[in-house]
Amino acid sequence: MTRWLGVALLPRADHLRAAIRIQRALGTDHGLQPPLAPDGNLPHVTVFQGPFAESLVPEQDLERIGTALSLPAELHLGFTGIHYQPTGWVFLGLTRPPVLDTLQETTLAVLTPHLDRSAFDTTKDTSQYTEAERTSYARYGYRYTGAAYAPHITLGRTGEQAARTIVDTASTRTEVAQDWVFDRMSCYVMGENGAHARVLAERPLNVP
Known part of the structure; x- marks a missing residue:
């Protein structure tokens, strides 16, 4: 059976709450979906996601990823802007x-053997993807790998015009921290629009 899963970086608790506040400030009038929540769709930075076979073991494979790297206890990423991504996405x-x-x-090396390539949507409209994104999608079934990797927190998806309006007015509707801190990795079940719907496994970035 195909399972739609992902690996992500999770924000420190205060920044997790901040991302939820930002979505609410920007999306109240424009229907950004799905709603982010501390006990539901978690704000996150996707490392990779896609369709996987039963051979993937979340706790075991997340541990393999973590132990293969020397990561700091906290990873600091700078804010680059609220921006629009085709079609209808709003990204931090x-x-x-x-x-x-x-x-x-490292994540790709561990997880690629478990990909269920038969589940890739070969009919997907990729006309608005960049060339690098199309290459990534064809190879891995995910738009943002390699040259196309674009770290972001997804604030939601809505109609085209609404998404553009949110981005155009974001600076007048909310303040965003310039430094975002992440302290955990997770393996998760994908929900609506690729949301972080349910945690299957979680580990600190740096295990003492």
Whole structure:
């Protein structure tokens, strides 16, 4: 049976709450979905997500990823802006230090053998993807790997015009911290629009 799962970075508790507040401030009038919550759809930075076979063991494979790297106890990512992504997405953009590339490469090495490639949507409209995003999608079934990797917290999805309006007015509706701190990794069940719907496994970035 195919399972739609992901691996993500989770924000420190105060920044998790901040992301929820930002979504509410921006999306109240524009229907950003799904709603972020501390006990539901968690704010997160996806490292990789997609369809997996039963051979993936969340706790075991997340541990393999974590122990293959030397990560700090906290990972600091800079804010790059609230921006629109086709089609209808609103992202809180974050910087991409080399450690994130290493983390994604390691994650792909561990998880790729478990990908259920038969579940890739080959009919998906990728006309608004960049060339790098199309290459990533064809190879891994996920838009943001390799050259196309774009670290972000998804604030939600809505109609095209509403998403553009949110981005255009974001600076007048909310304040965003310039530094975002992450202290955990998770393996999660994908929900609506790829949301972090349920934690299957979790570990600190740096295990003493």
